[in-house]
Each structure stands twice: as structure tokens, then as C-alpha cells.
Amino acid sequence: MHELIEKARRSVDGAELYWKRDHTISVRYENYRLQGMTEDELSSVALRVIAGARLGATYGVNPEEPGLIEQAKQAARFGDEAGFSFAGKADYESVENYDKRSEALTSADLVALCERVKERIAEERPEIPLFIVAGATKRDLVVETTAGAAGRDTSTRVTLGFGAPIKGAGIGVYKSDASVSPLDLDPALIDEFLEWYGWTENKSTPKTGRLPIILAPEAAYLFLLPLAAGLSGEAVEKGTSPLIDKIGERIVSERLTVIDDPLRDGDPGSRPFDDEGVPCRRRPLLDAGVLTDYLTDLRTGAALGRPSTGNGLKRELFGGGTETRPNPWPVNITVEPGDTPYREMISSLDEGLLVTGGMGFHSGNYPQGEFAVQAIGFHIKNGKVVGRLDRTMISGNIYKDFKDVAAVSRERRLGPGGMLPGGPVPYILVDSLRVAGE
Amino acid sequence: MKERLARIVADLAADYADIRYEENKKTRVAYRGKRLELVSSYATSGGHVRVYADGGKATASFSDPGRVGSIADASLASARLAAKGRDRPLRLADAPVVTGEFPVSPRVDPLTVKLEEKIELLRHYNDLILREPDVLTSEAEYDEFGSKRLFVNSEGSIIEYELLNIGIFGRIVTKRGNVVQRVRFAFGGNEDFSRLYDRDEELMERVAIARKLLDASPPRAGIYPVILDPDEAAVFIHEAFGHLSEADGLQNNPAFREKLKIGTTLGREILNVTDDPTIPGHPGSYDIDDEGVAGVKTRLITDGVLTGRLHSRETAAEFGEPLSGNMRAVDAHFTPIVRMSNIFIEPGNSSFEEMVASIDDGYYLVGARGGQTSGDQFTFGAQWGYRIENGRLGGMVRDINMSGELFSTLRAISMIGSDLSFGERGGCGKGMPMQLNRKSGKGAPHIKIDRVTLGGV
DSSP states (O other), X not given: OOXXXXXXXXXXXXXXXXXXXXXXXXXXXXXXXXXXXXXXXXXXXXXXXXXXXXXXXXXXXXXXXXXXXXXXHHHHHHOOBXXXXXXXXXXXXXXXXXXXXXXXXXXXXXXXXXXXXXXXXHHHOTTXXXXXXXXXXXXXXXXXXXXXXXXXXXXXXXXXXXXXXXXXXXXXEEEEEEESSOOOOOHHHHHHHHHHHHHTSSEEOOOSEEEEEEEOGGGTXXXXXXXXXXHBHHHHHHTOOTTTTOTTSBOSOTTOOEEEOTTOTTOTTOOSBOTTSOBOOOEEEEETTEEOOOBOOHHHHHHTTSOOOSOEEOOOSSOOOTTSOOEEOOSSEXXXXXXXXXXXXXXXXXXXXXXXXXESGGGSOGGGTEEEEEEEEEEEETTEEEEEEOSOEEEEEHHHHTTOEEEEEEEEEEOOOTTSOBSEEXXXXXXXXXXXXO | OHHHHHHHHHHSOSXXXXXXXXXXXXEEEEEETTEEEEEEEEEEEEEEEEEEETTEEEEEEESOGGGHHHHHHHHHHHHHHHHHTOSSOOOOOOOOOOEEEEOOOOSSOGGGSOHHHHHHHHHHHHHHHHTSTTEEEEEEEEEEEEEEXXXXXXXXXXXXXXXXXXXXXXXXXXXXXXXXXXXXXXXEEXXXXXXXXXXHHHHHXXXXXXXXXXXXXXXXXXXXXXXXXXXXXXXXXXXIIIHHHBHHHHTTOHHHHHHTOTTOBOSOTTOOEEEOTTSTTSTTOOSBOTTSOBOOOEEEEETTEEOOOBOOHHHHHHHTOOOOOOEEOSSTTSOXXXXXXXXXXXXXXXXXXXXXXXXXXXXXXXXXXXXXXXXXXXXXXEEEEEEEETTEEEEEEOXXXXXXXXXXXXXXXXXXBSOOEEOSOOOEEETTTTEEESOOEEEEOOEEEEEEEEEOO
16 A cells, blocks of 8 residues: 555545556657657656545645645545545456566667558558557556555557548548557558558549448447447436436347447456546446446446446546546447458448548537537448548437447457547448438 | 756757756636536646757656656667658757746736635636526536746757646536537636636526527538638637648648648638737737747738748748747647647628628528547537528527538638637647647637538438
């Protein structure tokens, strides 16, 4: 137990230490040239206390710095009634989220990886302004409480991303990969990048109306993020979730099974405990389309009269971090695969869209399940891709439009992270969404 | 500290090196509905090193100032390694050596206002929202960020400067039946606490809008002429054009560099766009950037023609264009990147009434609701709007998203109002990793655009 917790025990009713130390190296290539390297050593601390039944929080750089407990007590003077207790002693499941080979990676290793990506793509596409970003992080996370929670976790994450803007389009094609272990060049990822890039030569705008949509793993957040917002105990407690009183009901197609799986070995988002020291558990969220559970942290759980589900994360739609209050989020969201090969989805369509991303998502009313984005992706006609989407918006509501899903692919890949990091997801063929084009 | 850091960069065997060290104070107070959910006031510190050697570059962020010497050495080694991966060396444009202090001097200094008073003011505004009918909940937040920064570089610059930015902002959430609507408000956006007083009337107007939206309907999807209010027009120019003015994004993108050569005609003669950190009182106002370069006014578009660009020392050298002082980092965890300061569309001659009268079938879009760009494609929301039919404003619309392609949309700006106003909340996300910058100002008058795509039903 850290001595800050021991000290806090003597002056407040409860205390929780969150201490994160990241060592990160990264390299960045732009237009095939090595643009720069970074090496960061960052430490940050959050201390929450309950004093006089009120909650207070403060932040700093490391737990040894003076005054943290006093500052947190000061905040508690004005603080809200806690309404919950910090996490107690618990046994955490073990999960493979650390690889010592990743910790040992050097900038030169990352350069070598980038060089291999560069050489492979330069063989086919020397003319495109390829960018590549590779990084490796070792994280030491400590979450300890006066109630006995003692979480200590060391994890590694290696990431690779590469892409290029499309000439005259203003958008690009981007591929990424992430792992607990050192990444090797994945030929399938490169091949798909080259294939997608090839598809961008022509542009195409579908007619306004309803069309079938294949949602690529990169775009899965169009479905999963509104879902996560609805599942959040925060939205349930506030009364804004469209999923209130829907547990046990089929809310989307029975082809969709969504699982929050923080204990999947080897996923870079896997972890034994959440940011409040509560054990993480594998948890089905949608079982064949049926809503099975909400996500809670300590605070929203207490407000709803139930325990935390181990989903208290210091995360926001864009980023978050040590200074962010824990909120209920999926830890490592995954979607179960189906049995349709993804290429069959494409060849099965007379006309449709392969959507690989969307712009403007966060300005939509996604907490209610709605989305309206400028679609990035490809136009399919007679079972073949005819070009990249141009001036095309798609919109819908996941609780209406995802009731009818024609197929789920057997292939799965990590989503792109960003707004909703998670585990593997398949391609999803939605019967129809509203398309605004010509 | 000052002398120690100055000596480290001076002694490093690099082409160039700098260190920025920060002590930051943050205060946040938040209500969610009736609950005072967050009161927090704390300090953090940290620093950032940049090294250029042999034409390569390396950067590092650190928490422990005791480690800065060895971190600078490691960055030097990385910069030399990085140089091997380049066929063209990176260079920096010459910049004046700057020594001195650049403090801020607010009329009412928020650091002298008691925490109790800040909470009380926020509670007052929050209560105003919550007592209205149809209001489901509220979000109201006081945010204060004060940063004391020390910058030293290997050329002899030693600069101490301050940033201070405060604001009250939030959202009004209304609900009737299954319909939930959200409308934003924001006061402040500079260093002066007194700007947060006496804003009841404006807030109540926003609450009234959030209630009326419950009866509004979405626009019909399609392509229309639209009028954007100053808030929406400011976000448009920031998102769609401003980001393409930032030279670090263009640096390695040959297609866009070609499209955005100085002297290219981008719009009609009525269109003038400026970036200016030197006008006081807006979210993006500052004296000196995080690369030790003084901020200057940059005319980006003059009479419809591209005339300027926003630069770092590195991009200014690469483009052979003048320094603009736009390199900024949110805090010590981040390396500076090229960012707009206060970007705005200069006022024109048209009146709002003339704009409405000129539209037979279109919409008036009000209040920015986030936006996104990728290259020349943009999309962003409006908080509410009105139908325009036969030259008259009609019923209210909601759930509005507009999108388009920058270059054709800039050319389609056909009328510009005389009513320039600036937003009171800065906000801009850019970079990998993402840096969310509160100190980003934007302004515009009402503008009319002849064609944009609206999503809807």
C-alpha cells in the first residue's frame, strides 16, 4: 500500500489513489520521410477522498508531492455527497496485457518496422504521400484505496498506423494495428490498404434514398458509440438513455452480440481492474440483440442502487485522462463474428455502401442512438466497388436501423480506437440506411 | 531553474534545442443538474524538450525536472537517428532572440476570486436553467486554466510568459415525450473574471430556444442556400479553411500544397479572413507562442485571394514564408503544433434582412455544434435553425448537419454581414495525440452560402 493511502487513512474517511506512469516512444513518417521521434516519461496522480461524507478530488504529478491530501479535503468541503464508498479488497483476474519484448523496444526498432511498411507500400505506390506512425508504451498503473483495493498493473501497447490522403479528395485511407506484443508487418493489412487505395481512383455519389450498408470495423463506432452512450449508467441515472426499462428486450438484430471483454488475452485494451480499482469482468451487453446489462462505475452504480460493473474509466469522447472523473464506459468492447465472408457481403449487393468512416459524428445526437455523418468509404454496384464515396451523407438511428442486419462477417479486426477503443469487431451488413447523395 | 535549463540547451551539441517548463493551475467546478458534481483546484507541472540535430528532430515530454539533462541527451541521440531517415534535412527559419516577461493583466483576476464565489456564480446560472419547464437537466461548468511558462532555447532566448483563460459553459437539456434536445451556452473565454457577471438574459434566451426545439422538426435532406449565424460561420471558417492554413498539415501533402499556393483565388472579392493573436480579449489572444516567436496578425485571405499562412519556424523555412507565431502546445505533455489563434471572417456590407430576402428555399442555421474536417471535406452541426421560404423566416428546425467541400463552398459565399462577433468559448482538437486547445478563438459576421448539403429526413 502506498504511504499516501496510509497517511490519508488518518485524516479522511476514505481515499483512492490513481497513479499512472507512462513511458512512450514513437516515430512518425510523413510523405515517406522520418519526420520526428518522441520519448515521453510522464507521471500523473489523482487523489479522491471522502471527508464528512463528501467527495473531493485533486490531481498532481506524483504521490510524494506535498499537500495532495489537504487539497483533496479542501475540494471535499464543497463536494457533492459521495453516495458511494471506494472499492474494497478484491482478487483480480490475471490477463495477458504485458510483454517484456514490448518494453524493450527502442526507437530504432520502431524505425525498422516503419521502414518495412514503407518499402512494401513504395513497391506499389511510390507516388502517394504515405505517413506512418509507430509507438510503444509501457504503463504502470496503481489504484489503491483505504478500503483495501490494491490494484497494480503493468501493461504494454504497441501501435502502428499508416495511410495517405487521396489526391483531390480531402480524405484519406488509413489502417492501424495494435497489440500488447511487438507488431510484425501484417501482409493482409497492407494488402487491404493497397486494395482500398486502388478503389479510390474513381469517385461516385449514390442516389438519395435507402441503401444497404456494410459497416467496416473502422466504422463500427457509428453503431457502438451510440450504444455505449445508451448503456452508460450515467445516462440511465439521468433519465436520458433511450435504453431505460429495456433490459431483456431485443433492441437490435439477433445477429448482433456485443461483449465487453476486458480479460481477453493480448488485446491492448485488456486490464484486470478499472480506474476505480474494481475488478473487470467479461460482460455480454447485447446477447443476440437482447439488452442484458447497463454499465456502471461506483458513483452511477450507487445512484442506481447496484454495484459497479467494473466499467469506471477516466475517459471522454475525445481523450480523457488522469484529471477526468471516472465514467461508465466499455473497457474492451467486442462484437461476435458471424459466418459470412466479408467479400461475399460486397458481391451480394446490387447497390450499397462499404462505409469505412464518417465525419461529423460527434455533432450528431448520438446519445439517443442517432447518427448523421458524411460517409467515407466506397460505392458498390452489381456486387463490385465502383469508386470512393463522394458528397454522401448517411443517417439513421441504431435502435431502428440496426434491427435489420442481413449479415455479420466471419472476419474480425480491431476497430480504429480513437473515440471508442476496443477489441475485435466484424463487418456488419445493415439492411438499409438513409443516404443523401445526388 | 531558468539558468539551469538555459545552460542545458546551450551546452547540447545540437543544431537547435529548446525547453519549455510549465507550472499550471487548474480550477474546475461542475454542476450536472442540481448536483454540484465537481470542485477541484490543483496544480501540475512538467516540461518539454525539442532537439534538431543533423537535420533530424526529436521531442520529449517529462514530469520530473531532475531528469531533463539526460532526457535532452537522449533526444539528441534520437534526432541524429531520425536524420538518417530523411533525404532532406529539417531547417528552422531565423527568428529574433527574445528575452523578457509577458504577464497577463486581467481587469478582475480570477486567481484573486474566492473559490466560494466561483461556485456561487455557477450555481446561480445553473438554477436559472433548472427552474424552467421542460428542462430535463443541465450541465454547467466553470473552467480556469492558468499557465506560467518558461522557455529557453539554444540561441539565447529566455522568456517567461503567462496564459490565463476562464469561462463558464454548459448545456441545457430539454425533454418532452421521447424528444431530447441540447443547446449550449458559453461566457468568458479570456482572462477577465468580470466578463462572467450579469449574463442572465442571454442564458434565458438559450433556455427558451432549447424548449422551442422540442416542437421543431429536422430539415429535409438536400442541397440548399443557407445563412450561417456568426457562431456557425466562425466554426465553418475555423474548421473548413483554418485548418488548411496551418502549414504543418500541408507540409507533407503535395496535392494540397499545390491547391493552396499563395495567390490562389479561393473566394469572391467580398471574402477576407484573418488570424490575429494580438487583438486582446478573445480565447486565442497571446503575446508569444510556445516556440518563443511573437504572435502577429496574418491576413490569410484578402479580397478572395490566399495571401498568408500559419507557421512554425520549421514550416516557415520549408515554405519560404514569413513567421507567424502560431506554434502552441496545450500543456507540457505535448509538443507544440501549428494552430490558429483568433481566426475570423472580416465584416462585409450585407444585412441579415437582405440575406433572408434573397432566399426562396433554404435554411438559417444557428449555433455551432461541433465540426470535423478531413482535408477539404467538412461536416458540422448546427444547434438549431429556421426554414426560409420565399424570402421569409419560417418554422424552427433541429438535428441539423451540414457538409461539403471547402473550395466550392468558399466560392459559394455570396453575402457577408457587417455584424462581426467573436465566440466566448475557444475549442479546437488537432494532432496525434489529440490536443484539445481552449485557447482558440473564432469570429465571423452572418454569411450566406449559395449551396451546402444538409442531412436530415
